[in-house]
Amino acid sequence: MAILSEEQEMLRDMARDWATNESPVTAFRKIRDSGESFDRAAWKTMAEMGWTGVVIPESYGGSDFGWLSMGLVVEELGKTLTASPLVASTVAASAIILGGSKEQKAKWLPGIASGAVIATLAVDEGPRHDGTALSASVSGGKLSGTKAFVAEAEAADLFVVAAGDGLYLVEKGDGVSVAPRKLVDRRGFGEVTFDDVAADKLAGGGDTLLDDVLDRARILASAEMLGMAQQVFDVTLAYLKQRVQFNQVLASFQALQHRMADLFADLAMMRSALEGGLQALDSGFGIARAACVAKAEANRVLHKISNEGIQLHGGIGMTDEYDVGFYLKRARVLEAQWGNGTFLKDRFAALAGY
Amino acid sequence: MATLAEPRADSDEAFREEVRAFLAEHFPPELKGKANALASVEGPTDESPAQKAWREAMGSRGWGTPTWPKEYGGGGLSKKQARILEEEMARVGAFNPIGGMGVMMFGPTLLEYGNEAQKREHIPPICRGEIRWCQGYSEPNAGSDLANLQTMAEDKGDHYLVNGQKTWTSGGQWADKCFAIVRTDRSDKHHGISFMLIDMDAPGVEVRPITMISGTSPFCETFFTDVKVPKENLVGEEGQGWTIGKRLLQHERTNISGGGSLARLMGQSLGDIAKQHLALDADGRLADKVLRDRIADFEMRWNAFLLTARRAMEESKAAGGVSEISSVLKKLGTKLSQERSELLIEIKGLQGLGWEGDGFDGPELEAVRGWLFGKATTIYGGSTEIQNNIIAKRVLGMLDHQ
Numbered sequence: 001m002a003i004l005s006e007e008q009e010m011l012r013d014m015a016r017d018w019a020t021n022e023s024p025v026t027a028f029r030k031i032r033d034s035g036e037s038f039d040r041a042a043w044k045t046m047a048e049m050g051w052t053g054v055v056i057p058e059s060y061g062g063s064d065f066g067w068l069s070m071g072l073v074v075e076e077l078g079k080t081l082t083a084s085p086l087v088a089s090t091v092a093a094s095a096i097i098l099g100g101s102k103e104q105k106a107k108w109l110p111g112i113a114s115g116a117v118i119a120t121l122a123v124d125e126g127p128r129h130d131g132t133a134l135s136a137s138v139s140g141g142k143l144s145g146t147k148a149f150v151a152e153a154e155a156a157d158l159f160v161v162a163a164g165d166g167l168y169l170v171e172k173g174d175g176v177s178v179a180p181r182k183l184v185d186r187r188g189f190g191e192v193t194f195d196d197v198a199a200d201k202l203a204g205g206g207d208t209l210l211d212d213v214l215d216r217a218r219i220l221a222s223a224e225m226l227g228m229a230q231q232v233f234d235v236t237l238a239y240l241k242q243r244v245q246f247n248q249v250l251a252s253f254q255a256l257q258h259r260m261a262d263l264f265a266d267l268a269m270m271r272s273a274l275e276g277g278l279q280a281l282d283s284g285f286g287i288a289r290a291a292c293v294a295k296a297e298a299n300r301v302l303h304k305i306s307n308e309g310i311q312l313h314g315g316i317g318m319t320d321e322y323d324v325g326f327y328l329k330r331a332r333v334l335e336a337q338w339g340n341g342t343f344l345k346d347r348f349a350a351l352a353g354y
Numbered sequence: 355m356a357t358l359a360e361p362r363a364d365s366d367e368a369f370r371e372e373v374r375a376f377l378a379e380h381f382p383p384e385l386k387g388k389a390n391a392l393a394s395v396e397g398p399t400d401e402s403p404a405q406k407a408w409r410e411a412m413g414s415r416g417w418g419t420p421t422w423p424k425e426y427g428g429g430g431l432s433k434k435q436a437r438i439l440e441e442e443m444a445r446v447g448a449f450n451p452i453g454g455m456g457v458m459m460f461g462p463t464l465l466e467y468g469n470e471a472q473k474r475e476h477i478p479p480i481c482r483g484e485i486r487w488c489q490g491y492s493e494p495n496a497g498s499d500l501a502n503l504q505t506m507a508e509d510k511g512d513h514y515l516v517n518g519q520k521t522w523t524s525g526g527q528w529a530d531k532c533f534a535i536v537r538t539d540r541s542d543k544h545h546g547i548s549f550m551l552i553d554m555d556a557p558g559v560e561v562r563p564i565t566m567i568s569g570t571s572p573f574c575e576t577f578f579t580d581v582k583v584p585k586e587n588l589v590g591e592e593g594q595g596w597t598i599g600k601r602l603l604q605h606e607r608t609n610i611s612g613g614g615s616l617a618r619l620m621g622q623s624l625g626d627i628a629k630q631h632l633a634l635d636a637d638g639r640l641a642d643k644v645l646r647d648r649i650a651d652f653e654m655r656w657n658a659f660l661l662t663a664r665r666a667m668e669e670s671k672a673a674g675g676v677s678e679i680s681s682v683l684k685k686l687g688t689k690l691s692q693e694r695s696e697l698l699i700e701i702k703g704l705q706g707l708g709w710e711g712d713g714f715d716g717p718e719l720e721a722v723r724g725w726l727f728g729k730a731t732t733i734y735g736g737s738t739e740i741q742n743n744i745i746a747k748r749v750l751g752m753l754d755h756q
Contacts, residue, residue, distance in 0.1 A: 002665065003672055237750060252753040257746035264745055265682045272661035289657075296654045345650035352653070354625035354640050 002275045008069050014049065015076035025323045028081040037154060037188025038083040046084060047115025056093055060109035067216075067281035071223040071274065078227025081326055083187055085118045085152040087220050092119035095160045095167055095213045099205030104169065108158060119158040121217060122147035122192055123210070129339050131214060136163040136194065143168055143199035146191060151337070153178045153190030160202070161194065162210055168199035184329035215291035217338045219277040222298035225334050226274050229302045232309040232327045233267055236260075239313055256312065263308060266301045273297035292339075292348040299335045299344070306331040369435050373442040380411035381448045389449030409451040413482035418452025419461065426465070427478035455524070456480035456487040460533045463602040467549070467590045476531075476551070490520040490534030490552065490576060491599065498740050500535075501543050501596060505578060507536040507550060514538075514588075516552065516581040522734070526561045526574030529554050535599040538592050547595035551587040552578070568726035569709070604680070606735050624649045624694065628701045645700065652690075652697055659686050681741040681749070688731040689738065695725035 004012065023042055031039055046052065054070040056062025074087060093112045096105055096119075111117030123131060125148055136145025143163060150159070159170045170176065175197035178190040202209065237260060240251040250256055277294030280287045306328040310317040317324045339347065382404035401409070412418045415429060420436040422428025431439065443449060461480045464473060479485040496503040505518025516536060523532070532552045539546030552559070558581035563571035590598050625640075628649055633641040640646040666679045698721060699706040708714030708722060732738045746752040 003668055237752075241752070249753060254743075254746075257750075257752045258739070258742040260750055260752065261685075261742035261745040264750060265686050268662050268679060268682050269655065269658040269686065272665045273658040275665065276658075276661045293654045293657045293661075296651075297658045300655075341651075342647070345647050345654070348654055349625060349639065349646055349650040352623060352625050352650075353638070354629050354646065354649070 002068065002279070004068075004072075007065075008072060011065070011069055012072040012076065015051070015073045018045075018049070019076045019080045019082055023077070023082045024080050025326065028083055028326065031083055032186045037152070037186070038085065042082070043084050043115060046086060051086060052089060052115040053113030055090055056097065056109050056113045060105055061113035062109065067219070068275070068278040070220065071278040074220055074223040075227035075230075075274075078224035079231040081228070081323075081330060085120065085155055085188075087217075087224060088120040088152040088156070089118050091213065091217045091220060092121050092158065092160045094216045095121065095202060095205075095209070096169070098212055099167055099202030099209045100169075101204065104200065104202065108169070112158075117157045118152060118155050119160060120150055120152045120156040121162075121213065122150045122153075122159045123162040123214070124148050127336075129337065129343055131162070131210065134162055134164050136161060138163050138165065138168060138199050138201070141198060142196045143170055143194050144196050146193045148191055149181060149183075149189050149337075150178075150192045152188045153192050154180060154188050159192065159194075160213070161199065163199070167202040167205075167209055167213070169202065170194060170197055170199050173197070183333050185326075185333045187330075187333070211288065214338055215287050216281065218291045218295040218344075219274070219281060221334050221337055222270075222274045222277060222294040225298040225302045225331070226270055228327050228331060228334075229267060229270060229298075229305045232305050232324060233260075233263055235324065236309045236312050243314075250312075259308065259312070263301075263305055266304060270297045270301040289348065289351050292344045292351065295339055296341060296344040296348070299341050302331045303335060366434060366438060370438050370442060373439055376411075376415070377442060377446050377448055380408065381443075381446060382408055385449075386447035387449075389451075405451065409483045412451055413484075416481050418450050418483055419457055419481045422461065422465065422477070422481060426473050427481035452481070452483035454483075454486055455489055456485060459489065459602050459605045460487045462605055463533075463598060464589065466601065467594075467598050471586065472551075472589060485531060486525065486529045488523050488526045488529035488532050488554070488576075490523060490532045490536075492522045493519060494521055498737055500599075501547065503535060503537060503547065505534070505536045506540075507538050507548060507583065509538070510582075512585055514550065514583045514585070516550075516558075516578045516583055518578050520576040520578070521564075521573075523561070523574045523576045524572055526554070526576050527563050527571070532576070533589075533602075535595045538595075542593075544596045545593045547599070548592050549589040549595040549598040550583055551589065552581065552583055556581050556583075558582075566727065567729070568723045570723065570727065572727075603736065623653055624697055624701065625653060627698065631701050649697060649701075652693060656690055656694070659690055662686065681736075681744045684735065685732075685738050685741040685745075688728075691731065692728050695721070695728050699725060 022045070027039065027042070031037070050063055051073050053062030054065045054073065055067060057064045070090060077084065077086065089112055093109060096108055096112075100108070108117060108119070112119055123129075123134070125135060125146060127148060134145075136143065136147065138144075143161060145161075145163065147161065150156070157172055159172070159176070161168045161170050175195045177193045177195070179193075181189045181191055183189050205212065237251075240256060240260070241249055243250045273294045274297070277290045280290035309324045310328060313322065313324055316322050319325070335341075385404055385408055409418075416422065416424060416427050417429045417431075417439060419427075420429035420431045420439055421433060422430070424430030429436070429439075457480060461477060464476060468476070476485075480487070490505075491500060491503075493503050493505060505516065505520060507514040507516045518536070520534065523529075526532070530553075532554055534550050534552055535547050536550055537546050538548040554561070558579040560577040560579070562575045562577075564573050564575060565571050566573065628640055628645070632645070635641045640649070662679075663683055666683055669679075702718075705714070705718065706721065708718055710719065736744070
């Protein structure tokens with residue numbers, strides 16, 4: 001764990017307490033069974049605790065507490081699979097912070113910071129993250145195009161849409177239609193079609209605005225993934241210490257001990273990579289590469305731990321009654337979002353000039 | 355803390371000035387950037403007059419062992435001052451000429467467990483870089499199961515009579531003395547072990563270098579036949595050797611995972627090396643997409659490992675103790691270094707497998723020997739499998755399988 005300030009420790013402890021007591025996995029189970037994508041009451045509470053404004057400047061209603069602080073909250077929520085638009089809204093807010101005019105910031109950031117406005121990023125037009133060759137286009141201030149697998153699409157009030165020539169703000173309303181896409185993680189994804197709707201360009205932020213926003217999305221996704229990986233590891237370790245076969249607990253078998261030692265080492269790398277990413281965002285230095293490393297490690301390690309979690313639990317891990325399967329399903333969605341391993345390796349090599 | 359530390363700022367600056375003046379007077383410019391990090395494994399080369407002068411200048415101040423107590427020949431510096439010394443040396447391309455097993459492993463252990471007479475006898479020559487120490491631990495039947503060692507030290511009144519064989523004695527052929535763990539009691543596996551200091555030129559000590567797959571002989575077999583070891587060379591109590599010996603291994607592990615091997619690898623990225631050797635496409639990327647993918651995969655994991663090493667250092671500083679992550683670092687760092695060597699060979703093809711002679715330059719041949727020697731890193735200092743046992747049992751609290 002990085003060395004935290006007193007305020008950061010308090011924030012993390014608050015998030016941990018809340019997630020453990022008020023938003024355990026049983027809460028996600030209820031949401032899933034209800035068919036909703038998140039709990040509005042819980043979202044309101046999260047906003048009241050200030051989590052929706054952690055990276056937003058104080059002048060626009062946030063606490064400007066920084067990305068490392070944001071990562072701490074997201075990691076804790078990841079541990080209990082808390083479903084909420086927090087990550088989507090924060091990433092969308094970062095686009096406005098980086099590329100928005102004074103007017104755009106004043107119009108949207110206070111609402112996002114208070115939780116009243118849910119915002120999300122709409123970039124990809126197919127099932128695999130690409131970020132280039134976008135066909136969505138704008139003419140005469142009106143945007144048309146279709147975005148695939150947009151997170152929190154149904155709940156979103158505001159879309160940050162990537163068109164061929166930059167990022168645009170589009171409000172939900174006439175001309176914006178959402179077709180739900182229920183993925184294995186049962187969150188609120190949807191295909192969003194924009195039909196000649198008013199679009200307000202984020203004109204600041206320079207040529208790399210989309211990449212800069214995607215880097216933030218990658219790093220924050222990695223924070224959620226770290227919480228998930230840590231939880232699967234802890235739960236699996238506890239299970240191995242308790243399950244008896246051949247008259248001894250599974251934890252006494254060396255074949256299993258060494259696999260857990262491997263995962264423990266992987267988890268250490270994943271945590272370091274994420275913290276490197278969050279710290280890069282706070283310092284503003286080396287962000288693009290750090291984001292690749294953070295997400296690539298998150299993908300690699302969570303993939304492995306989510307599979308091992310099932311295998312080490314044995315048959316019981318295959319049941320819906322046990323939580324470990326939820327993590328496997330959410331893991332694959334996050335691995336694919338904003339860049340899988342192949343994409344990230346290509347991007348890292350390109351950034352490094354080979 | 356802050357208020358206590360403030361008055362020190364002046365004296366820190368004064369110390370920095372003192373170091374600068376010392377370096378200006380004593381560091382021979384021709385040695386700039388010529389640290390020989392591998393000297394302890396590759397054996398001594400003849401000291402040039404400049405090297406000798408530099409070693410003596412640092413040794414007489416105790417600055418080769420900057421934080422060791424002054425009364426035994428150390429520098430007696432605070433951690434802060436030691437850092438200033440390091441910074442200033444780095445600034446002018448100077449290096450610490452005093453090292454080896456005496457400094458890295460044996461000295462710290464003797465300072466903790468040795469008696470007054472032993473410290474006065476053995477620590478000052480280590481601080482001056484005059485005495486080479488080697489490690490008498492492993493035996494043919496005591497590798498990972500180190501406590502199975504059979505070399506016997508029989509009590510003969512005023513001395514012990516030592517018989518047996520040690521192996522993998524690093525630098526045994528060049529060492530003056532050996533710190534060894536030997537058996538003083540056959541009835542108790544762990545409590546029958548004692549920690550002793552043996553003169554390598556004592557009658558009955560025979561050393562045979564072992565040629566390794568890398569072609570070098572950094573390790574030896576060491577045979578002890580009726581070797582007399584005076585009683586005053588017992589460190590701690592009889593039967594305390596396992597405790598003392600394990601303590602020393604903690605110092606060893608930290609050195610293998612962190613130290614020089616890491617720093618050496620920080621140089622050029624594999625991607626840059628590959629660009630010099632392989633075909634590029636129209637966009638300047640490596641044309642071999644599969645290899646490019648594997649290099650990027652490695653570089654990102656290597657990056658995450660370096661971040662982990664940095665995090666461990668910061669955390670252990672904050673916690674004021676050795677991080678429990680040392681086994682993780684040893685396991686990860688050694689494996690990744692091996693992987694890097696293998697990728698380097700893939701990049702260079704047969705040019706990366708030269709053994710000797712024409713057609714290969716110095717760095718190429720060194721890389722080959724490094725690749726081969728690197729296979730030892732996941733075996734010595736507690737093999738990867740032993741590190742896994744340590745992580746599972748001590749860190750994760752999984753039960754002993756035995």
